[in-house]
Amino acid sequence: MKIAIYGREFNNTALPYVQQVFDCLMQFGIEPYLYDKFSQFISGKIFFPKKLQIFRNHNDIKGQVDVLVSLGGDGTILDTVTLVRDSGIPVIGINLGRLGFLASINKDEIASAVERLVNKQFSIDSRDLLRLNSESNIFGDENFALNDVIIHRRDNSAMMLIHAYLNGEFLNSYWADGLIVATPTGSTAYSLSCGGPIVFPRSENFVITPVSPHNLNVRPVIISDSHTLSFELEGRSSKYLISCDSRTEVIDCSMKFNVKKADFQFNLIRLNNESYLSTLRNKLLWGIDTRNY
Known part of the structure; x- marks a missing residue:
């Protein structure tokens, strides 16, 4: 071996x-x-x-x-x-x-x-990933995440407005510090600390969890991983942060991007x-x- x-x-x-x-x-x-x-x-x-x-x-x-x-x-x-x-x-x-x-x-x-x-x-525990697609090809060929894709305000900026679309249809506008799109694997990470649910692996779902939302009636949503999520950003700041797992980049608020299931899986070994x-x-x-x- x-x-x-x-x-x-x-x-x-x-x-x-x-x-x-x-x-x-x-x-x-x-x-x-x-x-x-x-x-x-x-x-x-x-x-x-x-x-x-x-x-x-x-x-x-x-x-x-x-x-x-x-x-x-x-x-x-x-x-x-x-x-x-x-x-x-x-x-x-x-x-x-x-x-x-x-x-x-x-x-x-x-x-x-x-x-x-x-x-x-041992056995193999295959986990789904997210893929981030954008006009500027942010993250290059490392545009995938095992845990989550996170949109977040910068430390010096005010609350942001995130318009989310599900397969092109308007879903919601989130007034918040940020928004998390998590895989089942990532459901026990940042999403969980923000009030998101635990989702079992191979559930074929993603979780959308707002970070400190201003509109308090907004709650985490579970969607099928066959869907494509797209986003548009607004706010007082012109720059925001976007992360694929632990990799973070600064983006312009004019950038449009979408998140969907990646076409490959990550294999964990389970004894x-x-x-x-x-x-x-x-x-x-x-x-x-x-x-x-």
Whole structure:
């Protein structure tokens, strides 16, 4: 099995766990591909007996690796979306962060997780993505998102007015700080903190969630992912922010754009003892009576 490893910078408390990942891979005779910038960061901090192969972008691993391992939290996994793209390479996340809906392997499960990964004792959980299309081709060929596409006011601007259309038909005008279009995967992210519902994967839906709406009778809406959403912006400011997951650009209020389902999926690895329900219960503390603590 050929494995690639991606990670961000982290503090020294995570070093023993990262070393454990490399040690476990070495026990199975696997020499992983290592992301260039991550390799530079861990140089001199992590020991591996051989010089590792380096990758810099999606072209370097497409057709070359079987699995990509993400070391970090959910934000780190979101970074890997632009690396695997439409290659179908499955991703598994080892959680060195906090909550971790996507990066579901805990630090104390590293050894068993690597063993099951190498022995192919896992299933694939395919997740839908959003694609953002605009006149100016903002985000270039990275115009897709696993969690959400977010339209947001800048810090120095007043409330914005977002006109939303569903398949060309007027849906609503949102007076708000912003608007979130979330996938089922993203329904447990920013959308959830703004009052949006939890949507199960493979529900074939998207969620439209306003951010701090001025018109209080406006509530989150669930729509079929076969629809296309288009937007027009108004407000006192001429510039606003738009995000695809963690990638953000400044846009002009005159720009028109639409959001729809992408034509490829992102593959998450789920080990045999995992399920989406167990992840929800563990992360959101469902079924736990806090009066006992």
